[in-house]
Amino acid sequence: MAKITVLIVDDIPETRENLRKLLYFEPDIEIVGTAANGREAIDQARKVQPNIVLMDINMPDMDGISASQEITRVAPMCQVIMMSVQSEADYLRRSMLAGAMDFLTKPFTSEELSSSIHRVFQMGASRRAAMPAATLDPSLGGVPGVGQVPAGGAPPQGKLLLVFSPKGGTGCSSVAANLAIALHKASSRKIALVDLSLQFGDIDAILNLQGHHSLADAVGRGDELDGDLLNALMSPHASGIKVMAAPPSPEMAESISSEEVKVILSLMRQEFDFVIADTCSYLDDTVLAAMDLADRLLLVMVPEIPSIKATKQLFEIAEALEFPSDHIDLILNKVATRDDIRADQIGNSLRHSILAQLELDPRSMRLATNQGLPLVMGQPNLPLAAAFAEIAQQLLALLEPKPVAPVEEPAEVGKAERTKRVGLFGRLKK
Ligand SMILES: Nc1ncnc2c1ncn2[C@@H]1O[C@H](COP(=O)(O)OP(=O)(O)OP(=O)(O)O)[C@@H](O)[C@H]1O
Numbered sequence: 001m002a003k004i005t006v007l008i009v010d011d012i013p014e015t016r017e018n019l020r021k022l023l024y025f026e027p028d029i030e031i032v033g034t035a036a037n038g039r040e041a042i043d044q045a046r047k048v049q050p051n052i053v054l055m056d057i058n059m060p061d062m063d064g065i066s067a068s069q070e071i072t073r074v075a076p077m078c079q080v081i082m083m084s085v086q087s088e089a090d091y092l093r094r095s096m097l098a099g100a101m102d103f104l105t106k107p108f109t110s111e112e113l114s115s116s117i118h119r120v121f122q123m124g125a126s127r128r129a130a131m132p133a134a135t136l137d138p139s140l141g142g143v144p145g146v147g148q149v150p151a152g153g154a155p156p157q158g159k160l161l162l163v164f165s166p167k168g169g170t171g172c173s174s175v176a177a178n179l180a181i182a183l184h185k186a187s188s189r190k191i192a193l194v195d196l197s198l199q200f201g202d203i204d205a206i207l208n209l210q211g212h213h214s215l216a217d218a219v220g221r222g223d224e225l226d227g228d229l230l231n232a233l234m235s236p237h238a239s240g241i242k243v244m245a246a247p248p249s250p251e252m253a254e255s256i257s258s259e260e261v262k263v264i265l266s267l268m269r270q271e272f273d274f275v276i277a278d279t280c281s282y283l284d285d286t287v288l289a290a291m292d293l294a295d296r297l298l299l300v301m302v303p304e305i306p307s308i309k310a311t312k313q314l315f316e317i318a319e320a321l322e323f324p325s326d327h328i329d330l331i332l333n334k335v336a337t338r339d340d341i342r343a344d345q346i347g348n349s350l351r352h353s354i355l356a357q358l359e360l361d362p363r364s365m366r367l368a369t370n371q372g373l374p375l376v377m378g379q380p381n382l383p384l385a386a387a388f389a390e391i392a393q394q395l396l397a398l399l400e401p402k403p404v405a406p407v408e409e410p411a412e413v414g415k416a417e418r419t420k421r422v423g424l425f426g427r428l429k430k
């Protein structure tokens with residue numbers, strides 16, 4: 001019978017020895033390595049790929065929580081049991097977010113230790129069985145969960161609205177934040193706002209949510225990333241929406257692949273009725289990946305020639321990508337004087353009608369941004385706030401699921417739709 005392999009991580013040699021003794025009489029448990037700090041633990045876990053890592057929290061060099069986070073990435077099949085003298089809720093919560101499966105408060109008995117190891121191993125067994133072999137072998141570069149349809153194959157339920165502008169500073173983030181809140185106000189549905197402006201995202205600042213988790217915490221989780229973990233990594237906002245912030249520093253954006261963005265967005269659609277994604281103004285892999293899943297693309301533009309020109313180019317790209325033009329909504333922002341190019345002129349030039357116009361109101365917008373209180377909450381009586389509410393109503397009308405009558409040929413319809421909507425990247429490269 002194969003034994004449960006265990007790696008012991010603790011900075012105190014006597015503790016490591018005691019743990020070894022506690023497990024000495026367990027016939028089906030084998031200690032395959034020890035480590036004295038987080039870094040050693042990561043190295044050992046990568047090399048030995050044990051079933052279980054017994055991890056101390058407080059260690060010099062690298063603590064057990066940071067090490068666990070990394071281990072879930074380099075050795076996705078390892079399962080971590082956290083050990084600490086502290087049993088405070090915060091330690092427990094942080095351990096769970098780092099990927100730990102159980103938490104033992106020192107001192108514990110050999111029975112407690114053994115039953116935790118068996119229980120956690122058992123939990124892993126069903127997960128291992130559910131995972132395709134290719135994704136289990138880290139040497140093949142497989143990251144469990146990434147790029148796969150979530151277990152159970154449940155189709156995504158929520159609608160993904162991608163807010164994009166091919167020009168910077170047009171008001172994407174302001175629109176995304178206000179619209180997410182307006183949609184919640186109008187519908188009381190579950191709304192997620194996700195900041196896909198990975199390098200310099202500012203949704204957290206606009207909503208005054210600094211210091212919370214970010215998208216970077218959701219990557220590299222493999223199939224551990226489920227609805228509960230996703231929700232735990234999102235910040236609740238006073239408006240009632242939940243927010244997934246962009247990584248706290250630009251260099252962390254590199255660690256987030258477009259495949260992982262897709263997995264996270266797909267999961268979000270299962271958890272929320274509407275997912276609003278803010279983006280940067282660059283058509284990068286992340287934006288393309290999100291566009292591949294998007295139900296509607298909200299293009300934010302301003303009444304200026306460069307913005308109109310860039311939007312025109314975007315329409316051409318969207319067509320090349322086979323993104324349906326009737327799923328694109330134009331929002332004309334910062335509309336000011338009578339001298340401006342009119343919405344109908346812009347609509348004619350783009351051969352697409354403008355869904356909504358938002359007036360230029362720098363004073364109110366600045367106040368909202370600096371207070372960290374979006375305009376629809378802090379200044380709800382302004383015309384601009386009413387305009388956001390109106391857009392929310394329009395989008396709800398467009399996106400409300402209509403009752404579907406049973407039809408004779410659902411398989412063919414589904415097939416045609418899938419063929420049309422799969423693989424934006426491939427279509428762009430054609
Ligand atoms: N309707 C408006 N009236 C006046 N100012 C606005 C309006 N909409 C947005 N702004 C302001 O324009 C600036 C840019 O807005 P925002 O950050 O939302 O744009 P963005 O397209 O997300 O920019 P970036 O390209 O930097 O991500 C901000 O100072 C914002 O307050």
Ligand SMILES: [Mg+2]
Binds near residue numbers: 172174197202279280
């Ligand atoms: Mg922005």
